Amino acid sequence: MSLTTTEVQITTRQELQSQLEYIKQSKLDHRYSPAVVKIYDLALSYVEDAEKHARNGGRAAWATGIWDAPLLYALDIIPISFTELGRLGSSDAMTTAEDYFQFPKETCSMVSALLGEWYLRLNHPVKDIIVFNSSCEPMNIGWDLIAAEGYNVYRIESVNRPRDNNPERLEEQVRFLTEELADLAIRLTGKPLDPVRLEIEISRVNRVIRKARQIIELRKDNPLYIKSLATMFLLMGTGHYFGKPDEFEATLDLLIDELKVADYVPSTRGKIVPIAWVGGRGQEFGVYKTVDDCGGAITAWSTPNSWTHEWPKAEDPLEAMAKHILGTTGGHVIGSPVHRLKRIEALIKEYGAKGILFYSYVGCSFAGIHQEVQRDHFHKLGIPSIGLEGSFQVGPPSGQLLTRVRAFVEMLS
Ligand code: SF4
Numbered sequence: 001m002s003l004t005t006t007e008v009q010i011t012t013r014q015e016l017q018s019q020l021e022y023i024k025q026s027k028l029d030h031r032y033s034p035a036v037v038k039i040y041d042l043a044l045s046y047v048e049d050a051e052k053h054a055r056n057g058g059r060a061a062w063a064t065g066i067w068d069a070p071l072l073y074a075l076d077i078i079p080i081s082f083t084e085l086g087r088l089g090s091s092d093a094m095t096t097a098e099d100y101f102q103f104p105k106e107t108c109s110m111v112s113a114l115l116g117e118w119y120l121r122l123n124h125p126v127k128d129i130i131v132f133n134s135s136c137e138p139m140n141i142g143w144d145l146i147a148a149e150g151y152n153v154y155r156i157e158s159v160n161r162p163r164d165n166n167p168e169r170l171e172e173q174v175r176f177l178t179e180e181l182a183d184l185a186i187r188l189t190g191k192p193l194d195p196v197r198l199e200i201e202i203s204r205v206n207r208v209i210r211k212a213r214q215i216i217e218l219r220k221d222n223p224l225y226i227k228s229l230a231t232m233f234l235l236m237g238t239g240h241y242f243g244k245p246d247e248f249e250a251t252l253d254l255l256i257d258e259l260k261v262a263d264y265v266p267s268t269r270g271k272i273v274p275i276a277w278v279g280g281r282g283q284e285f286g287v288y289k290t291v292d293d294c295g296g297a298i299t300a301w302s303t304p305n306s307w308t309h310e311w312p313k314a315e316d317p318l319e320a321m322a323k324h325i326l327g328t329t330g331g332h333v334i335g336s337p338v339h340r341l342k343r344i345e346a347l348i349k350e351y352g353a354k355g356i357l358f359y360s361y362v363g364c365s366f367a368g369i370h371q372e373v374q375r376d377h378f379h380k381l382g383i384p385s386i387g388l389e390g391s392f393q394v395g396p397p398s399g400q401l402l403t404r405v406r407a408f409v410e411m412l413s
Contacts, residue, residue: 344374
């Protein structure tokens with residue numbers, strides 16, 4: 001018998017107040033798994049240790065932590081993912097964005113939180129920021145504003161794959177992006193990239209992707225052994241290794257060994273409802289916890305971390321990188337959301353998802369349109385979904401958001 005929304009609300013633990021609290025709670029919930037605890041430890045020490053590295057004469061840079069890590073590691077630069085600022089930063093960031101940068105309240109929370117945080121961290125050692133000119137106009141203006149405060153912003157001109165671009169056009173885009181990446185290496189270090197170093201890093205990322213795929217596959221039979229929030233951290237780690245490639249890879253090996261012999265972790269609500277997550281890597285951790293607490297588990301993941309596809313081969317490793325970013329062989333995709341539909345369909349089938357949570361940030365018209373295209377497609381296929389809009393900054397999740405998640409999981413139960 002499934003519980004009503006109100007009963008679920010009463011029995012679910014009280015919402016925690018910050019991302020850090022959710023991580024601490026989830027660490028405790030996973031005390032049976034040294035590997036999951038290690039992933040959280042890597043996440044918690046990530047920014048501080050990268051900054052320590054910079055203070056001690058090494059180099060680190062703010063980056064997406066999605067597609068750029070192999071190039072940066074090949075240049076001896078530790079990538080620090082922007083997303084960590086939204087999770088582990090200060091709650092003063094939004095006030096700073098409004099008071100100092102004079103951003104209107106309705107500005108996308110990602111822009112406000114990032115700029116506010118970087119402003120508050122002016123006395124920290126990492127001053128390089130590496131970005132694509134492809135996110136959105138507010139963010140493009142944001143890069144200019146933060147550069148004026150003393151950060152070195154390395155902007156990469158981007159390309160965009162429209163719905164129906166022809167192969168010649170795509171080839172041209174790959175060429176353009178390859179040149180941009182080669183130029184980025186020179187701007188960052190003053191000399192051309194050593195291609196052998198990048199080849200080594202591409203081998204590493206492909207190894208990591210294979211291990212992550214094995215973990216997600218093993219998790220199918222025991223979804224709550226690695227709960228939804230922890231799984232998201234694991235997948236994010238495939239994009240940057242939390243600044244510690246060897247330790248991260250060793251942790252994946254440990255997790256594979258654990259999963260092979262792990263006892264089944266039951267849901268307190270009986271049967272587990274598999275769910276797909278499509279969109280941004282949500283900053284409101286209460287959403288993941290609520291899914292698990294209500295008898296669900298996110299098993300199919302379509303986020304910017306393309307863990308399903310290895311990086312392609314090419315004579316020039318920078319070309320392989322450009323192809324991966326453009327998704328020519330199924331990696332990350334810059335461009336129309338239509339290119340992702342078949343992949344999401346395949347994930348839903350493979351992981352038996354009964355419904356989809358589409359996630360984007362409030363005020364992001366970009367993601368809002370992607371979500372509309374995708375929701376319409378899956379609605380026609382008869383797959384239930386809800387669209388969630390969350391915020392990027394530090395703080396508790398909104399009660400309304402969690403109520404909608406509970407109601408959705410309950411409906412699928
Ligand atoms: S969430 Fe959307 S609006 Fe906000 S910075 Fe990202 S792309 Fe721009």
